[in-house]
Amino acid sequence: MDVDADAVVVGSGPNGLVAAVALARAGRRVLLLEAADRFGGGLRSGELTLPGRVHDLCATVMAMAVASPALRALDLPGVEFVHPPVPVAHPLDGRPAALVHRDAHRTAQGLGRDAGAWLATVGAAARAGLPLVDLFLKPLGPWRATGARTFAQAARFGLAAALPATTFARRVFKTVEGRALVAGMAAHSVRDLRAPITAGYGLMLASLAHLAGWPLVRGGSQVLADALVAELRSLGGEAVTGHRVRRLSELSAPTVVLDVSPRQFLAMADLPAGYRRRLARFRYGPGVFKMDWALDGPVPWRDPAVAQAGTVHLGGTLEEIALSEAETTAGRHSPRPYVLAVQPYAADPTRGGHTFWAYCHVPAGSDVDMTDAIETQIERYAPGFRDRVLARHTMGPAAMEAANPNLVGGDITGGLTSLIQFLRRPVWSPAPWRTPLPGVFLCSASTPPGPSVHGMGGWQAARLALRSDPRKP
16 A cells, blocks of 8 residues: 555554544644444444444443543543443342442442441542552553652552452452442453452442543444544544555555554564564453343333443342353353443433443353343343343354454453453563564554553554654654
């Protein structure tokens, strides 16, 4: 391809989009190439069930987006983050649901004798504020500039975060509700909850509910992707869909930033043998089986308070969720899976009616239909749910990967979220976004700080690219 640009960005997921905008804002002429027919990667939306019903193909809840240093300062026109009355609900059998409110004290009041434990752990992380979030989202050189107070808060957070979620929950919380909330949050890691650092995923996500909320983008996640593309074009950049880059040799530009998985990068580039071996050791995690529904009304939750929540964690107690995630990690399909559900209509009435989606974790590449298992878990807490269904749409791991090649085997986390890959993502390096190829950088969720819509991989890759080619605009 004949490229007349200072920088080419391949892939338009949130990391690729942020990288493209950051480079364009620095005065670079940027060309963004996307293989699909729409920009966005994990930010795409579409009519998956009925005409006029807007569904998000992957990401919906944007806690990290509003907390991210890369995104929170952009102030993109046309993007409105809307908050549900309750960020997260966790239904339980035979008792009221556990609710995570924006206010930490209100959340604690609902946990009875675990009130103090919630405020001392999740509440403390939220009180530390955005400096603590920044510290963990910006692993490239922030520690020297960290104040003593934030450093102390980070150390306390790290001691708890390093634990397995099961260990943390049992040591710190006494009630069924408190332990279940930890399990539901930590299961976003798509890991066996007995594994190290799973507590950290849960603590960070729970604290963000208090610090930033768990909002949605009004109109669908595609709105955020389209706004980033519009920002790029307003800065003179060019953005093209329907162009798949199969080999780096197709491109000729001083800077190339790749929002692709390590597997794709290995296929695209002639890499030094040592780096190729290290990159080939990168491991992917379990997949997901995702369902979208068009409903004729709201989900009929047994506990009416759950109707106010944007996100609902289904799976019962700590023990039940831990067993489900252990089964998946071992390569088996749980008959009672942990189900992560989102009801966008709780915050956003502009999506054409009552749309609802959920997924459960499955072994990578699974071809098992989990429709009945997921709907049975929903019916457990919302009897009569199936009677509300007008249409349904399913996507197993193969369909997820076909829609977005970065989701290898249906892995929505960009790679196994283990301790070793927290430190070595995708390879061990003080600047893992930089590759051995001059001017070539990686920025996908397979680079730090990992999964979620935060754009930080792209932000870091763009910073390194600008340092490597520091010419003035």
